[in-house]
Amino acid sequence: MxxxxxxxxxxxxxxxxxxxxxxxxxxxxxxxxxxGKIEQIPVDKIKPNNAQPRLxxxxxxxxxxxxxxxxxxxxxxxxxQKKGDFYNIVAGERRFRAVKKLGKQFIDCIIITVTNENNAxxxxxxxxxxxxxxxxxxxxxxxxxxxxxxxxxxxxxxxGISRQKLYKLFxxxxxxxxxxxxxxxxxxxxxxxxxxxxxxxxKHLNIPHDEFxxxxxxxxxxxxxxxxxxxxxxxxxxxxxxxxLSNQHxxxxxxxxxxxxxxxxxxxxxxxxxxxxxxxxxxxxxEADLEKVEVFFDNLLSNS
Numbered sequence: 001m002x003x004x005x006x007x008x009x010x011x012x013x014x015x016x017x018x019x020x021x022x023x024x025x026x027x028x029x030x031x032x033x034x035x036g037k038i039e040q041i042p043v044d045k046i047k048p049n050n051a052q053p054r055l056x057x058x059x060x061x062x063x064x065x066x067x068x069x070x071x072x073x074x075x076x077x078x079x080x081q082k083k084g085d086f087y088n089i090v091a092g093e094r095r096f097r098a099v100k101k102l103g104k105q106f107i108d109c110i111i112i113t114v115t116n117e118n119n120a121x122x123x124x125x126x127x128x129x130x131x132x133x134x135x136x137x138x139x140x141x142x143x144x145x146x147x148x149x150x151x152x153x154x155x156x157x158x159x160g161i162s163r164q165k166l167y168k169l170f171x172x173x174x175x176x177x178x179x180x181x182x183x184x185x186x187x188x189x190x191x192x193x194x195x196x197x198x199x200x201x202x203k204h205l206n207i208p209h210d211e212f213x214x215x216x217x218x219x220x221x222x223x224x225x226x227x228x229x230x231x232x233x234x235x236x237x238x239x240x241x242x243x244x245l246s247n248q249h250x251x252x253x254x255x256x257x258x259x260x261x262x263x264x265x266x267x268x269x270x271x272x273x274x275x276x277x278x279x280x281x282x283x284x285x286x287e288a289d290l291e292k293v294e295v296f297f298d299n300l301l302s303n304s
Contacts, residue, residue, distance in 0.1 A: 038077050040106040041087055046080060046096060049089045065098040074099060077108035079122070090114060091122050121145075121158065135192040136183045139169040146170075171195040174202070176213050182220050189223045190230055197234050205241050215240050 078092025089096055090112060099107045114122065142159070149155035156166040169192050175183070183189070202212045215237050222228035228236060252273050259267035259280075267280040280293070 038108050038110055041080065041109045043096075043100050043105060043107055045085070046078075046087045046089060046107070046109075047083075048093055049091075062094070062098050062101055065094065066101045069095070069098055070102055074108050077110050079112055080109045081114060082111055087111070134187040135169070135195075136172060136187045136190065139172040139192060142166070142169050143173060168192045168196045171199045174199050174209075175216070179213065179216060179220060182217075182224070186220075186224050189220065190233070194230055194233060198237065201234055201237060205238065207241055212237075212241075 074095065076092070076095065078096050079090040080087035081090050087109065096107060142155075146152070146155060149158060152166055152170075153163060156163045159166065171192065172180075172183075172195055174195070198216065202209070207215075218240070219228060219233045219236050222236070223230055223233065254271045256269045256271050258265055267278070270277040270279065285293070
């Protein structure tokens with residue numbers, strides 16, 4: 001699902017942005033600006049995009065980009081939108097950080113005007129510009145932007161995907177901060193399909209959320225340590241939940257009487273909370289004996 005969904009999202013987002021003349025040259029699929037004046041704006045007047053979820057930029061990647069900019073110059077201006085006396089980054093935060101790292105006072109910018117929704121789409125496109133994103137990483141970005149759209153239906157339409165696919169990505173919202181932290185470190189351990197199965201399983205088993213999360217955490221740890229395959233996680237959760245339920249409601253079992261022959265047990269009468277069980281070794285009974293047993297129970301039950 002991941003690579004296909006990522007490509008679909010990028011294609012649709014790019015189409016939406018180009019339709020409004022907002023294509024940014026940072027993304028390979030985007031057209032170059034047909035117009036737009038490049039201006040040098042003071043670095044201290046520029047702020048990150050509030051619609052952009054926090055991105056992780058490693059020192060190593062920023063150092064490489066900074067070295068390239070220092071050698072070749074900033075080949076692609078960043079896109080900004082004016083807000084009062086400052087400018088918010090619409091696209092190009094990584095380049096902005098690299099330029100700032102070099103200690104430069106100004107940076108080349110193109111000033112554009114975008115709606116809140118298109119601002120969110122541009123920021124989302126920047127999130128999806130990295131290759132080989134996991135389902136979790138895609139879901140994390142998409143969930144971060146949902147407040148920019150009036151409904152999930154409108155959001156799905158803007159992304160160019162079905163509501164079913166969108167809901168599947170939103171299934172990651174069942175996870176708490178501890179589980180999300182594990183996915184931040186190991187984003188490929190679980191797919192959106194499996195998360196959706198788990199969300200459905202929780203409802204089917206009617207497990208309280210605070211009891212379900214520890215089971216998930218245990219399962220995640222087993223997957224991370226290669227002791228459990230992702231595809232087996234739903235069965236693992238189901239078995240653990242059923243065992244937990246059995247332990248909470250133990251069955252009282254009592255052997256009322258045992259029958260022995262030549263020192264060997266050949267039968268038992270067992271009573272549980274709900275059943276009265278007679279166990280007899282069939283090898284010790286002939287056909288006449290079996291008929292006697294049947295007649296006994298027929299008489300017993302017919303008189304009860």
